[in-house]
Amino acid sequence: MPDARASDARVPELTELLADAPTNWGRWGPDDEVGSLNYLTAAQVLAGAAQIKQGKVFTLQRLIGDPAGDPLWPGRTPAVREMVLDESHWDADGNGPAFPGGLHCADDTLCASLQGSTQYDALGHVWYDGKIWNGFDAQTTVGGLSKASVAPIAERGVAGRAVLLDMARHRGKDHLEPHETFTHEDLIACAEQQGTPIRPRDILVVRTNHLQLFYDKGDDFYQGFCESGLVYSPELVTWFHEMEIPNLVTDTMANEVTTDPNNGAVLVLHNALMRNLGVAFTEICDLEKLAADCAEDGAYAFFYVAAPLKIHEATGSPVNPVAIK
Numbered sequence: 001m002p003d004a005r006a007s008d009a010r011v012p013e014l015t016e017l018l019a020d021a022p023t024n025w026g027r028w029g030p031d032d033e034v035g036s037l038n039y040l041t042a043a044q045v046l047a048g049a050a051q052i053k054q055g056k057v058f059t060l061q062r063l064i065g066d067p068a069g070d071p072l073w074p075g076r077t078p079a080v081r082e083m084v085l086d087e088s089h090w091d092a093d094g095n096g097p098a099f100p101g102g103l104h105c106a107d108d109t110l111c112a113s114l115q116g117s118t119q120y121d122a123l124g125h126v127w128y129d130g131k132i133w134n135g136f137d138a139q140t141t142v143g144g145l146s147k148a149s150v151a152p153i154a155e156r157g158v159a160g161r162a163v164l165l166d167m168a169r170h171r172g173k174d175h176l177e178p179h180e181t182f183t184h185e186d187l188i189a190c191a192e193q194q195g196t197p198i199r200p201r202d203i204l205v206v207r208t209n210h211l212q213l214f215y216d217k218g219d220d221f222y223q224g225f226c227e228s229g230l231v232y233s234p235e236l237v238t239w240f241h242e243m244e245i246p247n248l249v250t251d252t253m254a255n256e257v258t259t260d261p262n263n264g265a266v267l268v269l270h271n272a273l274m275r276n277l278g279v280a281f282t283e284i285c286d287l288e289k290l291a292a293d294c295a296e297d298g299a300y301a302f303f304y305v306a307a308p309l310k311i312h313e314a315t316g317s318p319v320n321p322v323a324i325k
């Protein structure tokens with residue numbers, strides 16, 4: 001689990017820390033469940049499609065059930081896929097169904113944490129002070145998210161212009177280190193160094209390659225667990241708000257530094273950006289092939305398309321986002 005702060009200073013409640021933070025509650029009506037994805041208008045879809053110049057396609061999902069391991073937030077368990085029907089059913093025991101014509105087939109099931117793979121978070125996934133996105137009562141999460149589940153995001157789909165922000169290359173590193181943070185100003189500097197400034201309503205796709213440490217270190221990865229990532233400041237939240245960022249996509253489990261080094265609170269940006277502004281979060285992406293290609297051809301903007309699964313009242317859903325250049 002996230003490590004305690006070295007200092008014994010009091011950790012502020014999110015209600016205090018975010019007391020003056022902006023929200024988009026009510027902006028798209030009292031019933032809205034997709035938040036800042038509303039910024040992805042037809043004009044943004046066309047702006048995204050206009051980035052397609054070479055016909056290159058990159059899928060951004062990590063393999064579920066990877067023999068190398070599935071990177072999971074502490075306390076979550078890996079997906080279990082089980083065969084329920086295969087050729088063995090027609091071997092010695094002869095239990096396979098006898099289809100007219102002699103058809104044989106394979107079937108299986110998947111038992112998986114919906115937050116445990118490359119995923120979209122539902123806007124109702126996190127909260128404080130008894131309210132989730134758009135001011136819905138936190139009681140609406142009991143027994144399933146009757147408000148702001150992942151299903152409305154799945155129903156809508158996500159398509160727009162995206163820009164890759166390769167923070168690892170920008171810092172001259174193979175991967176960012178535990179606890180390592182960056183700000184919106186670092187994102188802007190990274191984009192400028194790459195030659196592709198961030199535009200309003202861009203989907204931000206941020207590469208840290210931090211999870212390389214999961215594959216390199218095994219269980220030691222979880223010692224003093226604190227992922228690298230964006231760190232909260234009021235200025236960062238204002239920048240996301242003014243830039244009307246619809247979707248934050250990263251290659252880490254939580255899209256932000258786990259424990260804020262400035263105040264000791266955990267997952268502050270989940271609340272400031274997702275709960276308050278309605279920014280969609282896409283986590284645990286594999287950005288390695290896309291990033292290598294961007295470094296080679298210098299084209300960091302692309303068409304981004306994703307649709308999580310339509311799962312009733314779910315807190316999140318696996319997804320395989322696609323980047324097209």
Ligand code: UVW
Nearest residue numbers: 073115121253254283
């Ligand atoms: C938690 O649920 C703690 O985080 P995430 O949204 O990163 O899965």
